[in-house]
Amino acid sequence: MTGRTPPRVHLAGQGAIEGSLDTTKRIVRFLNVPFGTVPERWRPAVKPAPWSHIRDATKQGPVSPQPMGPSRYSRAINSYSEFDFDDDTTVFDEKLCLNLNIFVHEDTLNQAGKSTSAAVMVYIHGGGFKDGANAIDVYDGSNLVRQSVALGRPIILVVPNYRLNFFGNFSCPELVADLASDHNLDTSSSPSDDYARSTGNWCLQDQRLAFEWVRDHIPTMGGDPKNVTAFGESIGAVSVQYHMMIQAHRGLFHRAIMQSCAMNSGPAIRPQVEGRLYFDYLVDYFKIPQGLSSEKKLALLKQVPAKELAQASDSDRLRMFTPFVDGIMVPKDIRVWSHETENYDMGVKAVMVGDMKDEGSMFGESMGATTLQGWERVKEKYCPPGIESQKLWDEIYGEIKSDEDVRRASTKVAEHMLFIYPDFSALQALSKRKDLKRDGEGGGEFELFQYYFDRSIAAVDAKGKGWGAHHGVDLVFIFGPDLAVEQLFTPEEKRLSEQVQTLWIKFAYGETQTAVTSDGQPLRIPRITRPVDDFEYHAKEKEVIVFTDRCTVETEHANRQGEKMLQFWERSEKWVHEVREAMEQGSDGNGVNDEKGLRTGLLCIALPSESKWQ
Known part of the structure; x- marks a missing residue:
């Protein structure tokens, strides 16, 4: 790139991209740069095919399908403005949503390969694994990059998309069996065949592919692949910690910033328990005949239009989406795993x-809850039995006499938990x-x-x-x-x-x-x-x-x-793990129907018997 001609770079093994230059800020934007494609629903993404033309990188790319409407979580996060992105003009595409937005200063790009490389910052957006995208206006990195140059420490900012809700976080026994029997999976770029057959963690696999793109291509733009900082907010922070823990993801980045969440905020769930509840919910939502075999039900779910499957994630029955304990990427309950210091990536x-x-x-x-009756249900979920735990709960959240007290205390419970x-x-x-x-x-x-x-x-x-x-x-x-x-x-x-x-x-x-x-x-x-x-x-x-x-x-x-609050929630976490572990050991392998046990701790999906989580 020279002068003020349109900024253009050639990505080895992919092709040329042409971005845009903000001549006032001198920031170059490369938008909608593909780092992966999704061959089919509920399968690992693969690297994109190369192109021979000059790819336009001046417009926002497709984002993962997600529910539409005023309740979108990202709109609450983005409360400084009245919108996040325009549903009418944004393209939602489950197969082509894996793209990056890259922000780099003009001088950094001009000096690529000629001088010291810039530090790279990769931002993982939040949204509860349900919604959000790099297209949201707050994630424009122009001013952050401009500030880095003013400091004499230029950065390149990379913001990837990844699959969300049922596209990125869904597993069940039927899907586990489906991948296990798929002999056509492309495992050429995977650490092992098992990794390619991980279910329910495509969101994290997508993010890994984005980090690998940075490693392979960021030098072309003047970035240092040996100095990458991963940072994320909310479920993005959860993702960053998962990457530090997953064996196959070691070495993706060298520093990390976790803003307002950690793994225990989104504990991985189990295909045969919560996953089965999700499967049954989708079968019911799309009115798939109950008399069909499980295999046929799954086949019909694969054919549901993406827009409709995304909208199914916007339900009062669904609390949040999380990764899954698959025995491959996530080997066990993170309520134990996340505390084992030796499992963290020591390269960070x-x-x-x-x-x-x-x-x-x-x-x-x-x-939480809004009524006194609902408060008792909240207490049952999180407060372990025993005098000492009950005493700590009361000391932390105070005497609850009114619905106003309930709302106050529920806010603190949500904050702490x-x-x-x-x-x-x-x-x-x-x-x-x-x-x-x-x-x-x-x-x-x-x-x-x-x-x-x-x-x-x-x-x-x-x-x-x-x-x-x-x-x-x-x-x-x-x-x-x-x-x-x-x-x-x-x-x-x-x-x-x-x-x-x-x-x-x-x-x-x-x-x-x-x-x-x-x-x-x-x-x-x-x-x-x-x-x-x-x-x-x-x-x-x-x-x-x-x-x-x-x-x-x-x-x-x-x-x-x-100290008391932290000690209480440590007790609660251990208790939830013990209850879930006991349920697992008592299961016949076909799921667990112990509703009392399932109500212990945060449940990502409401039980069929619960019309409202109160």
Whole structure:
């Protein structure tokens, strides 16, 4: 590429792509760059076929089919604006949705192969494995990349799509058998035949393929394939931790940022139990005759139009989508697996994990209860039997006398169960790595960071949503989209956005201890230097970054929510595992019908007997 001609690169083994240049910001965008195709429903993706023409990379590409309507989760996440992407103009395609959006500075692209390569940041979007896409306007990486150049630390930002809802996260005994008997699977690029026959984890397989594309092709754009940071928010953060745990995914990236979620927020479920419930739900939803064989039912589900299958994921019966325990990619219950420090990718050099101050404000009603009667059901699900557990529950959530008390407490339960404890458990496992870097005491080179994000957006608060520093609002500060910078942010919020961007960029370069903003102001960034369950130590030392409500960056003690809360949810997690394990051992292999046991802990799909989760 030279001058101001249309930016064009040739991808070895694929073909030429031509993007667009923002001449004001000097940011090049390559959109809809394919990294995979889906040969058929519920099968592993394969690398795309090469092309001989110059591929137009100036327009958004197809996204994974997903439900339409005002309830779309990504619209809640994207509350700083009135829309996410236009359903009328967006193409939804289950086979062609695997594409990347790439943002790179003009100078970085011009210097590709001539100078030091730029750090690469790969963002995995959230949406509960149900919806979302790289087409959402907040994920435009132009301003983040521009800030990186101002800091003298240029990055290339890559944002992939991946299969969602029933296309990316679905398994059942029938589908397991279907893949096991498929002798036509292309295993030439898979670690093993077994990996290709993993069911229910196509979302993670798709993401892996995107990281492999970055490894193979990012040097063409001036990026360093040996310096890749994976970062994600919500279920994107869940995905990042899964990649650190899955054996076949080792080496995909070198640093990681997990924003507002961890694996335990989306625990993998089992094909023969929850998967069977999903299968029965779809058979009922599409009115497939019950008298047909299981094989015939599955064959008919494969023929359901993509738009209709996507819409089936928008139901009150469905809580969320998660990966599956398949014995291949995910070998066992992550309530145990995620705590085993030795299973993490030791090639990951640094990890940062953080939460919003008001994580539960959007989820109290959907994940909890609104009435006193419903509160008892919530307690049955999460509070283990025994005096000590009951006492902790009451101490944490207080005396519940009214429906208003229920809504308040349900918000805290959602916050603790889905965000605070899962993130703590990830930090707990990672902080016990033998190579954890300790200040003044030697140790290894692995760096671990924790943050709290307390600032909301004043203009969004003024709309009356009342969510505060809610789940996902940090994305607006990190990406700094034009709408926010030009119309919403106060001067103080603009300054905070620059500081957040600075930290994320410096993290990608491993320069957190010398972080400064573009105007030369220092950012003090503490590290976690002891296991986070060393409560006595962390009650004294301030090792956590805080983006405060006052738009300043300060430090604070770890474990803000308190030792008792963390101990309670650790108890609850162990109890849920024991109950599910006992059910598994008592199963005849054809599923489990113990409704009381299934109601223990977070259930991704409502039981047939439950008309509403209350």
